[in-house]
Amino acid sequence: MYNVKKRVGRILVHFILLILAVVTIIPFFFVVLISLGKNVIDTSVFFVKELTLDNYSRLFTETRFSNWLINSLLLATVTMILSVIVVSLSACAFSRLRFQGRTKLFNFVLLIQVFPLTLSMVSIFRIFLALGLLNKIEGLIIVDSAFASAGLVLIAKGYFDTIPYSLDEAAMIDGANRFRILTQITLPLAKPMIAVVAIQSFVIAYNEYAIASTVMTQKLEAMPLAVGLQSMIEGQFGINWSVYCAGAVLGSIPMLVLFYSLQKYFIGGLTEGSVKA
């Protein structure tokens, strides 16, 4: 009796897993399907009657897709570099140096993230206007770095905490100054966390839409990917969903490639420094 129960239980579990997997995958399947359809102008009706690869070529000839893709990749890469620098410095300082106002400052960093960047869009717009950074990718890089760094300092600090301080002390006895310790001892040991910070900030910059849409409004060529794709749907009437979906598919590919090849770092970063075992 027990075996039968176990069998049924197992089949049930697999069945549920399968259904959940299907539910998870359906929207993506839909996107790919529409991207292969011909002239789909409506997402609600199952409009795909013919399959064609036309849309992908139309994507490159009719829209500025290649610009958008390059912009996003550039934006994400530079944000990644900037965030890594900022986060490493800050996490190191928080973790290893005891200084005046350390806990208060750390709590401040944690708390201030609570304020959603979307609400500060008007302010950011005016700041950029005053600094002349509107419609320039540099401005967006800075904002995204701020956004990414604020969120990543917490887990970075946690990880730095696990690097034994005795190493620092040993180096100091040998006469190394702080900077050497940081670059030659601490950072190499923190490579896993650096990888995590790099990847997470890359993803944040790549996927970000709200701020980008406020700041990059003028030139179509300057827009990052998410904004560019949305511009295909917002402005003019007569949206061609198939071309949009083709853009969506191609636009997601860098993320997918990045993720599946560097899974370890994605997943690893979430739990580093947060598990209180």
Added chain:
Amino acid sequence: MLAYVEKIKELQSKGLTLTNPNATESHISAEFANGRVAMILYGLWNASIYKSMGIEYGISPLPVGKNGKVSKPLATVQGFVINRFTNDLDATKSFLEFILKDENQQRLIEAGNRGDRKTGERNPANISVINSKYIEEDTVLSSLSNIGFNCEPFPNVPEGPIWYNYTSTALRAIFYGDTAGNEVDAQEKLLELAERIRADVALINEIPEKIDIQASHVLIFAAFLAGLIAAVVLLRKATKRNTSQISPLDRTEKLGTKNTMIAWAMLLPLLLLLLVFYVFPIFHNIYLSVTNYSGVNLRDYGIVGLTNYREIFTSGIGGLASMFVWTITFAFMVVTISFIVGTALAVTLDKVGIRVAKVYKLIFILPWVVPSVITLLMWRGMLEDQGLVNQILSLFGINSVPWLSHCLAARASSIIVMSWFSFPYFMVISSSILKSIPKDYFEVARIAGAGRLYIFFKITIPLIIRAIFPMLVMSFIMQFNQFGVYLLTQGGPPGSRLGSPGATDLLITYVFNTAFNTKRYSLAAAYSVIAFCFVAVFAVVSLRIANRKSY
């Protein structure tokens, strides 16, 4: 307007019109392309698609009204506008003169119609272009341009877009009933619409008294602020515990000025970024909220005191309260659902074979990896009345559910969809944490006879919660500040009063809507100050709880 509405309702009752409360113009176009409707009031943006579907179409001229005259619709023009603050007036003028030349207008129209394809996307307004061979030779283009001849250009004023904000909502209520499904009296609703539009136009043109900041006021305010800060500091000193002892586990260096300077130098970039992009906007929002900054007076706005707050707390208080309740509910449910589902999946995948688990994990991670902007649109398409979800349901014989048009259903949909986005995150975290929980816990429980579900809910979940409580809080705050919902529901089925928050409007999406659609930036700033207060209080409280829980 009333006559028009009545006529459409008559057609509707005869079953002669499309019925889709959430239809957009692309739906209309699609129905026409499919040959399911005989006539649409639309443009020629999809002409090539109609042709390829074999639809033979023509353009009917504007109808003649009861007074014997042809109607004069408003037409949005692709015009050229000079900014009066431009730096180089001469260059701008010469550009305008260049672009308005007949031959250049011809080029623009031909390019807009994609050359020989003559798609009809752009109607000429220039007479020489209208009379040109390019237009005259094509029946469709020439009928279109004849229609354009009779149009009145849409005035290019800041008040222009206001009617967009309310008209579709009002019309939807008139034709399909209000959010509870009740019939709405057309005349009443139209009057409400007109009133609302007029009120907004008046508001946008209002120049409230600018309050002159007098020196004495500033001094009083500064003294008050100083007193407040002093009070807080004294309070904290009085309740501070003795933290001077250094625990034996302390492995970092003691206080030192050299260290402090180095530390602050290392922290400078982060602090700078935070100050500029997080702290400054907070104060800037506070400042904006006491002004009358809006789309109309971008340059000459001034401090007007607490008018915005007064407006929020008198006419908007109902909306604010319900939005607040809904946002908290939403965030809480999303976090709970995604956490439980994620953890359940982590537990299940732990038990299933490793290879199978790997495949499933790859699939389940997808919602997290793909940019959400895209998938949100897909979900919106899928949840529409004739969308994929309802079509699948109809295969099982279930009637189509108004996922996005009914209040309660829309709220449920938004919760479910946003949980769909968040569960991979929790699945991954719980999975890693599960690995670090000693198996003995489960062994003991199973030997003692506890059932699977019991183990799950009474042992696994509490353990994981304790480990990642700060993350749950962060996740809650993230969902509270969630903006993606806007792409899904645009604020959901609209509220009963025009301009009040929709059913699925989170605080943020409503602020965004107010700011960017009605262009009342100062009101939006006031709302965001209030929102920030809520969130800040919550964050501080939860941080206290988190600190207490881990020690």
